Amino acid sequence: MVGCYQCDDEWGWTIVTDRSRGAPTETGMTVSESSLDEDTIVRMDDLTVTFAGEGGVARVLQEVSIEIEREEILGVVGESGSGKSMFASALLDAVIEPGRTTGSVEFNPRSGEPFDVLGLSSDRLQRVRWESIAMVFQGAMASFNPTMRIRDHFEETIRAHGKNHGERMAHAHELLSALHLDADRVLESYPHELSGGMRQRALIALALVLEPELLVMDEPTAALDLLMQRSIIDLLASLQDRFDLTIVFITHDLPLVAGLSDRLAVLYAFEIVECGPTATVIEDAGHPYTRALLRTVPNVDVPVTEMAPIEGQSPDPTDTPAGCSFHPRCPLADEGCESADPPFERLETEHEVACYHTERARESVEYTLRDGEVGP
C-alpha cells in the first residue's frame, strides 16, 4: 500500500528521513539508498522547483512528497496556477531553465534497479522519457509537426530509440485500434486532416508505442468538447487495464478525473494539501480548499446560490503567505493558521489532510454531491 507519505503507520506509509542520494552509477543514474516496495512505481520526495529572478525567488512546487502505486490512476487536481504543470515537468526532470528542481523522483521499473530521474545523464533521460515514462500534453496540434504524417512521428520515435520497426508499428496499429481509430487512415494523415479528438488519441498512441510503464497526462482533454472528453476518459480506463499502465492525470477538472482515478492529490499553492482514495476525498473532503473546490462543481441538485467560486486569488509564487498558504482565503483561518504550516494529519482512512481544523471544515464548509455527477 502506498500513498502520500508524510506519516508512518501500519498501512506502510513511510517517513523518509534520510534524503541523501547514493553515488551516481556508470550509467549516469543516481540510485537512492532507500528501497522501494515492488508495488510502488514512483516516489517523489521533497520535490521543489524554484525560479530566481529580479522579483525574487518563485517557488512553483513546494516540497511535494508522494508515492504512486504501480497500475493505479492518480488524479492531480487544483486551480490554474496551483503548480499542476510543474508537478508533471518535475516528475520528468523537464523543468525549463532557469528553473531549479531539488528533491528526488525515484522510479522503480518492473525490471532493473530503482533510479532517481533527477540524477540521470541527458542521454539516459531522453531514453527514460519515452521508454519508461511518457507524457501527453494539452493540445495535440502543438505536439505534432504539421509537415509530417502521423506515421512519420511513430517511425521517427521508434528509430530514435533503436527499437524494432515492425514490432513497434504493429503495436501502433494495436493502440490506435484500441483508441477506436482507423489505424491505416490515421497513420497516413497529416495532423491537420484529423479532428481534435482524433489527434489527441493519436498522440496518446504515440506516447505508448514504446510501452512505457507510466503515462503522465497534463490537461490532456482540456481543448476537447465534453463528449470527446468523456470518451477519452473511458478509453484511458480500458488502456490502463489492457496494458497494465500507471497513469498520472493532471487537471483542473475535478469531476472529470474523479470518474477515472483511484486516488486524488489536491494541489494548492504549489503543494499537496489533501490526498487519498478518490471516493473518500470526494465524499468526505477534509481540507477547506478541497471542499470549496467541490462547491464549484456544477450540480443540478443544488441551488445556484449554494454554488460559489472560491473567493480570492491563488498566491503569487514569489510571495506565498506564511503559515497555511490558504489562510487568506479560508473562512476557518485563525492565528495559528497564519503562523505555522499545518502538518499532514491522517484521517481514519488512507486519507491525509494538511489542515488544523479538519473537523470544523467538515461541519461548516458544506457541499452536495449528485449521484453519478462527481466521483468514481
Ligand code: SF4
Ligand atoms: S490550516 Fe487553517 S487556514 Fe489552513 S486550511 Fe486549515 S483552517 Fe484553513
